[in-house]
Amino acid sequence: MRDPAEWADIGERVRECRLAADMSQEQLASALNLDRTMIAKIERGVRRVDALELAKLSSVLDVPLRYFLDTPPLVVSRRTDLADDTVTDATRQSYRLEIALSTWVADIRQLMEIGQFSPPAIERGPEAIQDAPSARRAALWVRDRLSLGLDPIDSLMSVCERLGQLVAVVETPGEGASLIEGDLAVAVVSRQGDPGRRRATAAHELGHLIVGDEYSTDIGVHASRDEREATIDAFAVELLLPTEVVRNAASPGGAVKREDLVALAARFRTSWSLTMRQAVTAEVIDRGIAKEMRRRNPTRAELMEAVGWAPQPDLETVRVPPSYAHAVMESYKKAFITGSRAVELMRGQVTAADLPLRDDADLEP
Structure with missing residues (x-):
């Protein structure tokens, strides 16, 4: 049984998710067939929520169910709370990216706990990054470290993985976000931008890891509003196009x-x-x-003509790192996870029809 503090924590997450979804208490209550006062009590933590209500909240607010139940990473929980009188479209996007990031961390941790995944070692740049020139040198160090030379980067997701950062492509609006939690360096990139923008965002979040700035102990939502972000941008630009x-x-x-x-x-x-x-x-x-x-x-025709009309799949059909995808498939084959959970963990990279048959397939819900 959960103690009062835990119910208050769940209620606070419900409140923030409601604000991030741009819904009033009345609108959420109507969607759940509840009275508005019930939503107010849930958000204050004075009314407990049963499993069915949590599932409905998850569906209506478009948030994974486990986000209400699991403790989010410390660096996420330290973020400024959403408030009714200060919430903006930017803060809504930021919060939903944080949810996606927390879920990504939890999914990786699950595979680690069942012994099917070991995160790659985190690497740092060889020098302190304080300005654009040093950030550009760090980008060239990455290229040299991975023997990329001056060639185009085929898979930025694989580059991030080799340096210790696990990137997931998510449907959440916005740009991207990243954090380091213990032995895990993770990032999420929104699929809703154009391919070039997605690659720039992924390179930017990798920059936070390599530079080792203040975002090593706090979440970084991709933006270019201050001098520090401009330095990270210089890293990303030089990495992608020297x-x-x-x-x-x-x-x-x-x-x-x-x-x-x-x-x-x-x-x-x-x-x-x-x-x-x-x-x-x-x-x-x-x-x-x-x-x-x-x-x-x-135009798209000009760009495709320039590369001989070859497909460019990076951060499009590929949604999760290769090592993580392998761990998901191994977990499914060994019946550690269900088929539906495997599809969920793969974030749209595969469907149920893509999964191999398993001896206990008839036991799937």
């Missing part, structure tokens, strides 16, 4: 054409704005030309 690569794309006289930059954006799978930024940094175009070029975003 300055030297852009310089080499210029003609002998130093001029670079739009089609050259379109080819770079396509090959390195970067957004057009990121490509323009690196072109300015590499001094192959000036800011005025970059501003003009930004008005002419490459």
